[in-house]
Amino acid sequence: MSNVYQKNISALIQKNPVLARRITDYVIKDVPQLINENGFYNLVYKNTRLHNPANPLGEAQEIFARAENTPVAIHLIYGLGLGYLFQVASANSIGTVILYEPDLNILKIAFTLVDFSKDIEKNNVFIADNIDLLGEYIHKKSNTKNTPLMLTTRAYLELNNETFDEMVENIQRMIGSFSLDLKYTQEKFYPLTRSIIRNIPQLLNEIPLTAIKDVFKGKTAVVVSAGPTLDRNIETLKKYRDNIILIVVGTAMKTLAKHNITPDFLCIIEAYDSSKQIAGLDLSEVNFITEPYSNPNLRNFKFKQIYSHISQNMPVNSIWSSLTAQNINEYLSKGTVSYTALNTARILGCSKIVMVGQDLAYIEGQCYSKDSAYKDLECRYNKDNNRWEITAKNFEEFANSLSNSPDEEKRKKAAENRLRNLNNSLYYVKGIKGDKIPTESVYAAFIKPLTEFAEMFNDREYINTSMEGAQIDGYKNMPLEEALKDTQPIETREIKSDYKLDLTSLKTNITTEISNLKKTKEDVLNGEKAVKTLNNDLKRYKAPTVEVLKDLKKVSQLFLNLSTSKAGTLFDFITASEKIDIDYEMKMTGNFTIETLTTLIAKFSNYFNNAEKKIDRVIQLLSNTLEKL
Numbered sequence: 001m002s003n004v005y006q007k008n009i010s011a012l013i014q015k016n017p018v019l020a021r022r023i024t025d026y027v028i029k030d031v032p033q034l035i036n037e038n039g040f041y042n043l044v045y046k047n048t049r050l051h052n053p054a055n056p057l058g059e060a061q062e063i064f065a066r067a068e069n070t071p072v073a074i075h076l077i078y079g080l081g082l083g084y085l086f087q088v089a090s091a092n093s094i095g096t097v098i099l100y101e102p103d104l105n106i107l108k109i110a111f112t113l114v115d116f117s118k119d120i121e122k123n124n125v126f127i128a129d130n131i132d133l134l135g136e137y138i139h140k141k142s143n144t145k146n147t148p149l150m151l152t153t154r155a156y157l158e159l160n161n162e163t164f165d166e167m168v169e170n171i172q173r174m175i176g177s178f179s180l181d182l183k184y185t186q187e188k189f190y191p192l193t194r195s196i197i198r199n200i201p202q203l204l205n206e207i208p209l210t211a212i213k214d215v216f217k218g219k220t221a222v223v224v225s226a227g228p229t230l231d232r233n234i235e236t237l238k239k240y241r242d243n244i245i246l247i248v249v250g251t252a253m254k255t256l257a258k259h260n261i262t263p264d265f266l267c268i269i270e271a272y273d274s275s276k277q278i279a280g281l282d283l284s285e286v287n288f289i290t291e292p293y294s295n296p297n298l299r300n301f302k303f304k305q306i307y308s309h310i311s312q313n314m315p316v317n318s319i320w321s322s323l324t325a326q327n328i329n330e331y332l333s334k335g336t337v338s339y340t341a342l343n344t345a346r347i348l349g350c351s352k353i354v355m356v357g358q359d360l361a362y363i364e365g366q367c368y369s370k371d372s373a374y375k376d377l378e379c380r381y382n383k384d385n386n387r388w389e390i391t392a393k394n395f396e397e398f399a400n401s402l403s404n405s406p407d408e409e410k411r412k413k414a415a416e417n418r419l420r421n422l423n424n425s426l427y428y429v430k431g432i433k434g435d436k437i438p439t440e441s442v443y444a445a446f447i448k449p450l451t452e453f454a455e456m457f458n459d460r461e462y463i464n465t466s467m468e469g470a471q472i473d474g475y476k477n478m479p480l481e482e483a484l485k486d487t488q489p490i491e492t493r494e495i496k497s498d499y500k501l502d503l504t505s506l507k508t509n510i511t512t513e514i515s516n517l518k519k520t521k522e523d524v525l526n527g528e529k530a531v532k533t534l535n536n537d538l539k540r541y542k543a544p545t546v547e548v549l550k551d552l553k554k555v556s557q558l559f560l561n562l563s564t565s566k567a568g569t570l571f572d573f574i575t576a577s578e579k580i581d582i583d584y585e586m587k588m589t590g591n592f593t594i595e596t597l598t599t600l601i602a603k604f605s606n607y608f609n610n611a612e613k614k615i616d617r618v619i620q621l622l623s624n625t626l627e628k629l
Helices: 003-015 017-025 056-065 084-092 103-114 117-121 133-139 154-159 161-203 227-238 250-258 296-300 317-324 336-346 395-402 408-424 443-458 478-485 505-543 545-566 570-575 574-586 594-628
Strands: 033-037 040-045 075-076 096-100 125-128 147-153 220-224 245-249 265-267 287-290 305-308 353-355 376-383 388-394 426-430 436-440 461-464
Touching: 003 017, 003 125, 017 103, 040 056, 040 103, 056 084, 056 117, 056 336, 075 084, 075 133, 075 296, 084 096, 084 117, 084 353, 096 133, 103 250, 117 125, 125 133, 133 161, 133 265, 147 250, 154 220, 161 296, 161 317, 161 570, 161 574, 161 594, 220 227, 227 353, 245 250, 245 336, 265 336, 287 395, 305 570, 336 353, 336 443, 353 478, 376 545, 388 408, 388 426, 408 426, 426 443, 426 545, 436 443, 461 505, 478 505, 505 545, 505 594, 545 574, 545 594, 570 574, 570 594, 574 594
Parallel strands: 075 096, 075 147, 096 125, 220 245, 220 353, 245 265, 265 287, 287 305, 353 461
Antiparallel strands: 033 040, 376 388, 426 436
């Protein structure tokens, strides 16, 4: 190979040795034609010129010039070719550049022809050859206020015309998921932390689900969701009820109750008050599975037993696992209750897992089962607007099912917002029958995690009985009758556990947390003083003088010390929102002016002041909880 190739590979090895190895091991299969037109080199690949034949450099410069270029911008370059657009972005981007070239053939050819080593070595440049690696880089650089900008040439669109739309959908779904994660972190970590602390007296009586691991080993589990096809399977569920471990999600519980079907387990993990999903039902013979952070009102119902599913990828759950020294590696979740129900079936030891009502799409205009909590939603094609729309057949009932607020206007507003969000996120996915069917982006985002679950735990059988919903790879598509016809009655459903929480240790750990927060508060107060000094000096000098910048450095260091040394602690969770705001502002600040400094001071002041208030509230909450134990 050429010296150019070796330079590129050597640079890439320092940043991504795995990708470097993939390129090195790859054997070139289709050699493109290198041509020179109008004084510029071009590649002809699969009968397509990869760059503008008249002026490929000008094309690249024009494409990049149309993109927003800020310190938080993510410039996603699709397609390398000879690297005109990639190198223009690398030279000019003040944000992040991610090259996505899924064709190893092109990557290897380009690496032999063009010296990209200086571009590859830059801290703001990344290269991905597959969607998962691309996702890692986007997740690393994402913020609630930035969205990756895809930049590509017309030639690359034509070359990948058949797969381009699907690829864009996958990337959009991935970006949407990351945005939701960040938004959730910013908006929910503090209230979720408070919920966990408030729930501690009830959590004492909850058994970790892993304490009954494999209790139904080898049995068949049926996981029931509230999709439209649930209604078609009611009679079959009744027929085989004695043969299965029945696990239902909250939105489908009323449908089962209406038909006198009592599940073994009910799963609800919402942080908001979703108790209306199960209000008025007799749940005394139902085991309840929930998260430590879930809404306290859910624990007011009389259940047979409550089991904790302590999802490891929900960071705030580390609060409870640390206080009780519990191993939470078995608890997998992807933000959807259906995934939690699947994982529950796995932990219980079930060898066949059958999904019912897991349509993840709108079937014949129906969004949910006709007896479910959200039965009033329907999806219809609006000929006037030439698009699908989601509406509520009975808006008042829908509003009441969505919110527990005694304020009618608040219920109405919540319902309007929900409908607006649903319509803004309408999406199309591949159906089981091979057609494109409407759904919402959140449901579309659930498809991949469900597929990955079946791949990860491939020691059991997975069946999807929807027959009309979204295609979920890894699951056999099969009618419920066929899936259950060979099952046998389950002789006993008795669950025994000798689990006992160490109350003395819990009290000691809570006391330690209170002490840690009090010590952290001292650092926070020092931060408040430093911000005040910075603000006063800026007012005095009215310019970013050396003295002012020294003050800023001190404030920044105090912030960084707190945000790094307290990562994963109670303090980190209660200040997540303010921390994200400061991270964004610091990345956006290119030059220090009176305006940028004033904005930074406001953000730092908000961080330290809110941290003090939140520490006081959480200490009080922990103290109150300790008294109840």
